[in-house]
Amino acid sequence: MTEPNVGRARSADLFPFAAALGDGEFLIDRWTRQRNDLGVLFFAWLGSRPAGAVYLWLEEAEEPPIRRHLPGVALLTHLQVHPELRNRGVGAAMVGAVEEHLIAHGQERVALAVRTDNPAAARLYSRLGYRDWGHGTVTCYAQPTLPNGTVLRVPERCYVLVKDLAVVTPEPRGEPRIGASSRY
Numbered sequence: 439m440t441e442p443n444v445g446r447a448r449s450a451d452l453f454p455f456a457a458a459l460g461d462g463e464f465l466i467d468r469w470t471r472q473r474n475d476l477g478v479l480f481f482a483w484l485g486s487r488p489a490g491a492v493y494l495w496l497e498e499a500e501e502p503p504i505r506r507h508l509p510g511v512a513l514l515t516h517l518q519v520h521p522e523l524r525n526r527g528v529g530a531a532m533v534g535a536v537e538e539h540l541i542a543h544g545q546e547r548v549a550l551a552v553r554t555d556n557p558a559a560a561r562l563y564s565r566l567g568y569r570d571w572g573h574g575t576v577t578c579y580a581q582p583t584l585p586n587g588t589v590l591r592v593p594e595r596c597y598v599l600v601k602d603l604a605v606v607t608p609e610p611r612g613e614p615r616i617g618a619s620s621r622y
Contacts, residue, residue, distance in 0.1 A: 440485045442531035447472065447479035451488070455481055458488035458520055463583040468493045468516075480535050482519075482528050490519040492532040494539065503576050504549065504598060511600070512540055514550040517559070529559075533566050541603050548603060551578045551596035560597065568599035 447455075452469055456462030468479040476497050482490040495513040499505040504513070514536050519528045540548055550568065552559045554575060578596045583589050 442482045442484050442489060442528045444480055444482045444531050444535035447481045451481050455488045455491055459491055459518055461583055480532055482532050484523050484528060489523045490528045490532055492517040494536050501576050501578055507573050508549050511547050511549050512545055514548055529562050537603055546603055549600045551598050554595045554597060563599050568601045571598040571600045
């Protein structure tokens with residue numbers, strides 16, 4: 439089985455991913471935010487096929503309860519896997535790439551919101567170590583773009599999940615610790 443390949447979005451990727459996943463306006467918006475250092479758009483390939491996208495929101499949360507309880511915490515948003523490519527590790531690979539990016543940039547925590555009517559996604563996040571934040575559900579807003587270009591603002595009830603990231607700190611260099619084995 440082919441392993442998903444996940445990386446930061448490039449401009450050349452926008453058209454194939456918009457064609458495969460739809461909502462090109464959303465992807466263009468997130469690409470523009472990435473160019474302005476407001477977040478990071480990741481794309482996943484499965485072999486040569488565009489398989490999924492996820493956006494790492496680095497701005498303050500739009501939802502007041504999330505902003506109040508999780509100030510400064512990055513948000514994993516809008517994870518989407520092409521329907522024909524689900525259950526092949528694409529979602530988990532994208533979450534892993536986001537987490538690795540955050541750890542590399544010194545972040546200790548990440549959060550996300552998942553619709554209350556999406557138990558499959560909630561199970562994935564639970565399996566990956568995400569836990570309920572303890573402050574109830576939140577109203578989030580999806581912003582789908584209609585064929586005529588109109589952007590809707592659709593309320594969704596969401597659970598908020600958080601994960602503490604294992605930030606690895608290198609051991610200090612110098613004399614070996616007493617009792618520590620050394621390999622040369």
